[in-house]
Amino acid sequence: xxxxxxxLVLIVLIASVLILxxxxxxxxxxxxxxxxxxxxxxYYQSTTCGISFAEVLSKNINNTNNLYFNNNAYPGTECFGxxxxxxxxNNVLIVxxxxxxxxxxxxxxxxxxxxxxxxxxxxxxxxxxxxLFIITFRSGLLSLxxxxxxxxxxxxxxxxxxxxxxxxxxxxxxxIGIFLIYFFIFLALTELSNSRESVLLNYSPYAxxxxxxxxxxxxxxxxxxxxxFGLKGLLMKKYNSYINMIxxxxxxxxxxxxxxxxxxxxxxxxxxxxxxxxxxASLYFWIVxxxxxMNGFYYLYTICDIDxxxxxxxxxxxxxxxxxxxxxxxxxxxxNFINFFLFGQNKRGMRELTSIAGNTWRGFSASAETIGEFxxxxxxxxxxxxxxxxxxxxxxxxxxxxIVGYGLFRSNNFAAVSALVIFTIIFVFNTKINNPKYRKxxxxxxxxxxxxxxxxxxxxxxxxxxxxxxLFEISLHSNFFTNxxxxxxxxxxxxxxxEKDLGTLLFLEDNFSKASSSYLFLVNLFTTEINIPLIPNxxxxxxxxxxxxxxxxxxxxxxxxxxxxIGESLFGSGPLQMSDYLYRHPVRLDVPSEKxxxxxxxxxxxxxxxxxxxxxxxxxxxxxTFRIFYKSEYIGNDAKYLLGFLIINIFxxxxxxxxxxxxxxxxxxxxxxxxxxEYV
Amino acid sequence: MExxxxxxxxxxxxxxxxxxxxxIGNDPNFVxxxxxxxxxxxxxxxxxxxxxxxxxxxxxxxxxxxxTTILNQxxxxxxxxxxxxxxxxxxxxxSKIFKIKASQ
Numbered sequence: 203x204x205x206x207x208x209x210l211v212l213i214v215l216i217a218s219v220l221i222l223x224x225x226x227x228x229x230x231x232x233x234x235x236x237x238x239x240x241x242x243x244x245y246y247q248s249t250t251c252g253i254s255f256a257e258v259l260s261k262n263i264n265n266t267n268n269l270y271f272n273n274n275a276y277p278g279t280e281c282f283g284x285x286x287x288x289x290x291x292n293n294v295l296i297v298x299x300x301x302x303x304x305x306x307x308x309x310x311x312x313x314x315x316x317x318x319x320x321x322x323x324x325x326x327x328x329x330x331x332x333x334l335f336i337i338t339f340r341s342g343l344l345s346l347x348x349x350x351x352x353x354x355x356x357x358x359x360x361x362x363x364x365x366x367x368x369x370x371x372x373x374x375x376x377x378i379g380i381f382l383i384y385f386f387i388f389l390a391l392t393e394l395s396n397s398r399e400s401v402l403l404n405y406s407p408y409a410x411x412x413x414x415x416x417x418x419x420x421x422x423x424x425x426x427x428x429x430x431f432g433l434k435g436l437l438m439k440k441y442n443s444y445i446n447m448i449x450x451x452x453x454x455x456x457x458x459x460x461x462x463x464x465x466x467x468x469x470x471x472x473x474x475x476x477x478x479x480x481x482x483a484s485l486y487f488w489i490v491x492x493x494x495x496m497n498g499f500y501y502l503y504t505i506c507d508i509d510x511x512x513x514x515x516x517x518x519x520x521x522x523x524x525x526x527x528x529x530x531x532x533x534x535x536x537x538n539f540i541n542f543f544l545f546g547q548n549k550r551g552m553r554e555l556t557s558i559a560g561n562t563w564r565g566f567s568a569s570a571e572t573i574g575e576f577x578x579x580x581x582x583x584x585x586x587x588x589x590x591x592x593x594x595x596x597x598x599x600x601x602x603x604x605i606v607g608y609g610l611f612r613s614n615n616f617a618a619v620s621a622l623v624i625f626t627i628i629f630v631f632n633t634k635i636n637n638p639k640y641r642k643x644x645x646x647x648x649x650x651x652x653x654x655x656x657x658x659x660x661x662x663x664x665x666x667x668x669x670x671x672x673l674f675e676i677s678l679h680s681n682f683f684t685n686x687x688x689x690x691x692x693x694x695x696x697x698x699x700x701e702k703d704l705g706t707l708l709f710l711e712d713n714f715s716k717a718s719s720s721y722l723f724l725v726n727l728f729t730t731e732i733n734i735p736l737i738p739n740x741x742x743x744x745x746x747x748x749x750x751x752x753x754x755x756x757x758x759x760x761x762x763x764x765x766x767x768i769g770e771s772l773f774g775s776g777p778l779q780m781s782d783y784l785y786r787h788p789v790r791l792d793v794p795s796e797k798x799x800x801x802x803x804x805x806x807x808x809x810x811x812x813x814x815x816x817x818x819x820x821x822x823x824x825x826x827t828f829r830i831f832y833k834s835e836y837i838g839n840d841a842k843y844l845l846g847f848l849i850i851n852i853f854x855x856x857x858x859x860x861x862x863x864x865x866x867x868x869x870x871x872x873x874x875x876x877x878x879x880e881y882v
Numbered sequence: 883m884e885x886x887x888x889x890x891x892x893x894x895x896x897x898x899x900x901x902x903x904x905x906i907g908n909d910p911n912f913v914x915x916x917x918x919x920x921x922x923x924x925x926x927x928x929x930x931x932x933x934x935x936x937x938x939x940x941x942x943x944x945x946x947x948x949x950t951t952i953l954n955q956x957x958x959x960x961x962x963x964x965x966x967x968x969x970x971x972x973x974x975x976x977s978k979i980f981k982i983k984a985s986q
Contacts, residue, residue: 233952245889248948279959304963334978365960384965389974727957 205322216316220544223309224283224299225256235261238288238295238535246288246297251281256879257298258285259536267295270553271539275362275418279305289845294650299539300347303363303418304379310416310546314423315394317412321405323397324507333742337442340433340834346492347429348421349381354483355420357466362418384426391430399431400505404512406869409862411523413566414546415474422474423546424861428498429491435501442500448822449496452815454491457775459769460485467781470801471568473548475861477697492777499868506878507877513869514593516835517580521606524566524573528552528609531565563613571610572863574615575848579866580606582847585626586840590633615753617854623849629840658749669742671749673724674699675758677707678792681716704729718765751854756805762789763802764813774816783813803859807852810859830874841873894923894941895952906943914940925949 227233233252236242238261246253263268269641274286281300289296311379352359353368360366365376372378395402414423435441465480477488504749528732531538531551538551542565551565567573584603587593627648636642660668674695698707704725708714714722728741746756765774765787775782784801791798804810811820827849831842848857849866857863891897898919906912917937925944926932933949935941 244946244948248889248945248950252952279962304957304960308967334975334982337978375958375964377962379960379967382964382971386970386974389971393892515980 209320212316212319219309219313219316220540221256223305224513225254225618227252227254227257227284230454232525238262238265238297239267240290240295242297243288243290243426250286251284251300253285255283255285255536255539258297268293269535270294270296271535272298273301273417273539273550274381274541275301275303275306276364278302278364295706301417302365303359303382303416303544304365304376306417306543307380307419308383310543311383311390311426313544314412314414314546315387315390318394318398318402321354321398321401322812325403332396333657336437337389337392339454340430340437341385341392344388344426344429344433344494345384347382347487347494348384348426349377350483351421351487351491352377352380354487355478358420358469358478359855361468365460370621378693387426391427395430395434399502399731400507401509401512403502403506403869403872404509405516406865407513407516407520409520409865410573411520411527413474413548413862415548416546417543420469420473420476422861424473424493424865425491428502429494430498431501432494432496432498435504436494438501440501440504441497445496445500446493449493452773452819453493455769455773456485456489456779457482459767459773460776461782463782463786465781465785469785471549472780472859474546474777475859476780477776477778478781479781485776485779488777488779503868503872503875506872506876508873509773510587510592510873511594513873514583514587514599517583518599518602518606521577521580521609522602522755524563524576525605525609528563528566529555535703538815567862568860569856570613571615571618571851572857572860574610574613574618575851575855576866577606577610577613577859578618579844579847581610582622582625582844586843589630590840592840618851621847621850625843629843633840641780660746663749668746668749670699670728670745671754672745672758672761673704673721673728673741675754676718676721676724676761679759679762679789680713680718680721681788681790682707682713683711684790688790691790692792716788718762718789719771720761720764720766724761753805753854756802757809759789759802759808760806761792761806762791763787764804764809766816768815770816771812772816772818775812775813777814781878803856805855805856806854807858810856830871839874841870845870845874890945891923891941893945894938897942898938901938903939903942914943923951925951934975 233249235253235257277286277300279302282302282305286300287298367374367376462481469478531541541551547565563573676697683691748757
């Protein structure tokens, strides 16, 4: 069959998998869909699991009421795609649709596998391929691993799946079903990967459009793919021994010094790529998963054929898709629901286009920073590779680039825009001005004007404020002076800061024992008697930076909460282990009461790395990154601007908490480090 | 209100003439009087609990509260999933074996 016809068949199949499960219902029963309004609340509440999502839509095409289609994961398979209730909350009529997680896992996987099949096969594969034993062994092992997650993170899954059962027996159809679903997914991945694995990386930017998180689960499709390739690489002995040895050493420390607790993190917007529990079993699961994931990246790196044109297409289609589907989802409630299922969003998409709700492309991206970085990244990619004639511009590009620009504008990410401008200027200076004399002059004048601006900015504040701003903020969020009125606590803390008497502040009301270990460490550094002339104190510098980039409050909350032991500060708590950071050390957040239950992430990927891998992990990762920058044998020099752009941005965002951003990092590193002959 | 009446009519039949619907509210002591002319009906709630109603008034009262004549059976969905996946996996292995034999 020709590729074009194949694609047509695949598109029909994709549409069927998407539409049919939400359309099936017993047409012979008397339960008919009704117009959704106040008077039909009782009807829909009593007529559950009988009316399909499609039937409701057919009766409500012209419904101007404020509707919202909620996904209700808990009901059983009989309710999948059907109305499970109708409620009215704050003038919004909430229609709940059943989305059983076990079926989601199967259906969403089939959808994504069909979408991957749209990629034209590149390699010719022997019909014999791998032996059935190897395929069965690999799929079985991976399925066992991911089924194990349902036991290790039982508190997460017992909330989301009606059938959840942990008993070890052959009657536990829940676990057997989960195992078989995974087994089928890995068999399917075996088939489609054999002929496409070398080009998969060129399509990786689609991870921003197809987020890939399974509804009602704490796992992501890309993790499955990467673990699949990881195990494949290990079995084929395609791995990096150094990285694996370092990781093995860290793993032993994490396992030995792990403090299990009952802390539970509902995963919130990090769902799919975070450890929701804090027990030994969940730690083992994520250690092994992350190990396979790293090896998966390495395997893909060794076999990939980089094609800049294909990467360009993936970037622009993905960016445009995020904007268009985001807007459609905000305008039409049914599409908002479909987006959530089809694209595997971590959280439901934005519901309105006002400046607050509409600026984050929520759903496609959990944070405004991350999606802003992605949009800016696309533009920078075009600038760099078009000016260097590595890619061409098509008519479609002229149409889609402004859409991506609009996405960047609506993401309100000033830092990403600034970084885009700066890196564009640096790139143009470096590559387009051939006369080194002029180039130097331009760089010097740029550095001089930036420094002048920075000095003027610093002069507008007083040094006292700049250097202690962060410590002050940490004190506000620590559990000091436990007066019920936050303002009185604020005045108390302010008094001791004005008197420059941090010692007394910590001495009073047992504040010392209430302070986090990281806070005490910073205070020690700040009040050290060693004073090198003209070299500012490191805490003062961090404080200044936090004020410049508007991160004082968030970093203040981070240091107030981050209270690691010595071992944890050196080696971290383990991959994606955040519940200890979030819940172990008691704090008293000085934020408006309505925000007290919000999730406060560190707002810097550097701090995320500190939590997971500690100071030594951070140093090792930094070493590898700088090695990429400075090793002369690497040829993809132009892509270094893109890597630099991403690194600058992660200083103030939590992007590395999202698998899509990690994939983008990996893609750029692959572009940089692949030898030119390996480009397509 | 009209929709609610239609629903009651579907479940309990047409409201008999000369019947006045008393204000039952949440009165726990209210006793429904059997109506010999009314064919007893089984009603079920969302959890599968059942009740036999012996008068139109009693029936309408329960229907208003979300009960229906249709039993929402607890389908063993987890078994269905096992069955579907086993079939898919079996299909994969059979086709794979055929491929291997054909290529040999």
